[in-house]
Amino acid sequence: MTKQPNFKEISLSADISSSTQLQDTIENNNSKEIFQIHQPKLQHHIAVVATNTQQMKETGFGTIETCKFFYDILNKKYQKVTFHDVSSKTDLYEVVLSKPDLVVLCSKYLMDVDSNTRTWFVDYFSEHEIAFTGSDRQGLEFDSNKSKAKTTVQNHGIATANFFLAQPDQFQSEDKLPLPLPLFIKPMDAANGNGIDENSLARDFESYQKKVQELFTIYGANVLVEEVLSGREFTVAIFDDPQNNYRSIMPVEIITPMNTKGDRVLGSASKQKNDELLRAVTEPTLSAVSELAGSVFSALGAISFGRIDIKLDALGKPNFLEANLMPGMTPDSSYFPRACSLQSVANPSDTKPAGMSHSEVALKIVELGLNRVLTLEQVA
Structure with missing residues (x-):
């Protein structure tokens, strides 16, 4: 892993190396009543990595524009900040070649639509010994799999609504359901409220069947069905x-x-x-x-x-x-x-x-x- 400079070694003096530079700066800002001397940028290379998530169920930080806003903020603080709109593994390898001190992950993975495969960014950068922000693959899987997350917290004695996973026509009548109606029905791995609407709360068996069928058709996976929590x-x-x-x-x-x-x-x-x-x-x-x-x-x-x-x-x-x-x-x-x-x-x-x-x-x-x-x- 790339050697990081020690924070304590970074000077807190003004980011101006000579009197000539100072004079030039004052002249360029002569319209301002007050001239402020800023602290130097921290000596790190931060790479901001994003991908177009418009067609994905999980959008991470958000649009490319949102991720660029992150870049703009960091660029004021750190000496070197690069932005990478990744659309291929070649783009990812270019990030590795730049040897950043830290990668800001704005998305979870790169989706190959043709092969329907994912390249998880945390796995890729871990393999190349590049540090990244946020949780590792194990943690992010809890983010992507609501059922797995609920099971894990249950095993730790933490309260969560009882639930089951469902497919269309799995249960032939209301009395066969593992939990009584009303029930709340949502995708197991979508974010931003995708798949959730006024029909997600099913009070009768017909509504339950329709919503399960709808989500299974759209997302191609088991549907998460929970007890209804009525509070805040x-x-x-x-x-x-x-x-x-x-x-x-x-x-x-x-x-x-x-x-x-x-x-x-x-x-x-x-x-x-x-x-x-x-x-x-x-x-x-x-x-x-x-x-x-x-x-x-x-x-x-x-x-x-x-x-x-x-x-x-x-x-x-x-x-x-x-x-x-x-x-x-x-x-x-x-x-x-x-x-x-x-x-x-x-x-x-x-x-x-x-x-x-x-x-x-x-x-x-x-x-x-x-x-x-x-x-x-x-x-x-």
Whole structure:
């Protein structure tokens, strides 16, 4: 792995090497009333790796434009930042040849439509000993497989709605279903509310059959069927820095407008409209939701950052819904940066995290990745 410079060795003097440069800079900014001298950029090479996810079920950070916004933020902080819109393994190898200190993964994998195969970025860069941000392959599989994630948290004694996997015509009548109606039906491996709409909550057997058939036809895989949780819904942004013994847990409540059936269903339509209300969480719910989210993050072996979705049951008990370990990062609509921004600190001694701007979120993701690199080098 590429040797990283020690943070402590980086000078905090102004990024101006001579008086001539300083004079030129002042002249170029003579229209400004105040001239500010900035700290130098940190001496790391950060490669931002993205791919077009428009036709994919899992979109990672978001569009290419969102990923470029990440690049713009990092480019102000680090000495060398490169952007790679990857569409082939050749593009990936070019990233390796550039020998970055850290790769920011904006997507999970490269999809080959012709062969219907995936090249997982975490596997590729691991094989080439290139460090990357976020969770490893094992963690990201929990993100991609909701059933596997729910089974794992159940095995750790963490509450989640009872569920089963279904195919069309698997059960011939309502009394044959493993769980009683009503039931909530959704794809096992899609993100951003894809496949979820007002028909996802099935109150009768005919509705159940139609929704299972629809999702199986679209996604070509078993469908996840859950008990209905009738309480409030939350999403929890988490930053985890074990190297410095620090974990920031930032929950917000999501309030979705009622649909034509009188249900609050958080699906793709609501997310596209961006008409959900996000609000801060208060005690005692704050502690209960935060504790569950932290337990899930640990149980799934998540690394550095991620988002945990939670819903209360009829008795007000938090239950795990799903994990998003490469969450969306679109500034004005994605839940992860919005959850980070909605935090507040009541007083200086409060341990609750303060709100973060989108730029601070991006920089924190890279900081945590570099911390891991430095720790691994020290161990080696």
